[in-house]
Amino acid sequence: MHDFNERSYNSHKEHYKDNRDILGRLKRKNSIDYWRHERMYRLLTPLLERKGAKWLTVGDGLGTDANWLQGNGQSVVASDISEYGLKAAAEGGYIHEYKLVNAEAIGFADNTFDYVFCKEAYHHFPRPYLAVYEMLRVASSAVVLIEPVDIGIQFPLMVFLKNLLEKVSPGMVNKVWTNRYSFESVGNYVYKISEREVEKIAMGMGLPMVAFKGINDYYTTNLDLKVSTDNRQVFRKVKSKIRFKNFLCRLGLIPYELEACLIFKSQPSTEVLTRLKVGGFKILSLPENPYLSGK
Secondary structure (H helix, E strand, C coil): CHHHHHHHHHHHHCCCCCCCCCCHHHHCCCEHHHHHHHHHHHHHHHHCCCCCCEEEECCCCCCHHHHHHHHCCCEEEEEECCCHHHHHHHHCCCCCCEEECECCECCCCCCCEEEEEEECCHHHCCCHHHHHHHHHHHEEEEEEEEEEECHHHHCHHHHHHHHHHHHHCCCCHHHHCCCCCCECCCCCECCCECHHHHHHHHHHCCCCEEEEEEECCCCCCCCCCCCECCCHHHHHHHHHHHHHHHHHHHCCCCCCCEEEEEEECCCCCHHHHHHHHHCCCEEEECCCCCCCCCC
16 A cells, blocks of 8 residues: 555656656746636635735646745745746746655645645645645645545536446446546546535534535646637636536536635634635534533
């Protein structure tokens, strides 16, 4: 087991080694590719009520997450297990500070940061629960995950079909649920997330609140997403794909592809709660453990 984890992390360390366009996303902020990612970053807006709040980005291989937060008045340390992208981003002036970090052992003291942000990296970790507990340890206010949604938990119809087909023939479900066992070329199993799992993490630790908001994206290798948003033909196609997915989600026919999951360690301010509600977040206040309250 230890050998597998080491091989997984070593593979991720070298992922950007030969990337000749390692600063491409930061240099091309007018691109469709950057627009896609900025749509996810804007989900953080309700938490930006205070200038200079301290953030740690985890799995921020290219420094894009930290760069966006810096541009919105936050104090940020970017972190990743690999130095290639972060070193280039720092030397290019795109980020102020970075640290090499294994998400399972984050080298900062408890409550060092106000917020910890992990975008589309949690699903790369071989032992993601260890990582999220470490993120919660070094955060004082909240941890924010933006990750692919696990339809095997989040989508009731898929759960029904899975249970039904497994009774008929255990292997049949894999023909319907074709990406049940998803792997990426860098060497990770795609560890997707669900609201229920996040809720259980918070409840198990006696935390006060979680919040969720879904978002759809569109990625394809059939289009050059590095082109400018001025390319109306490509940009219209990407936006129309997202609009169609949003329509299906509003009808309840499919779940959102990605979800922003906010795990609060302390009760957020009234202002933050108001901004979350205005931003369309679903907020869940969690009950206290009746056997430990007041102790």
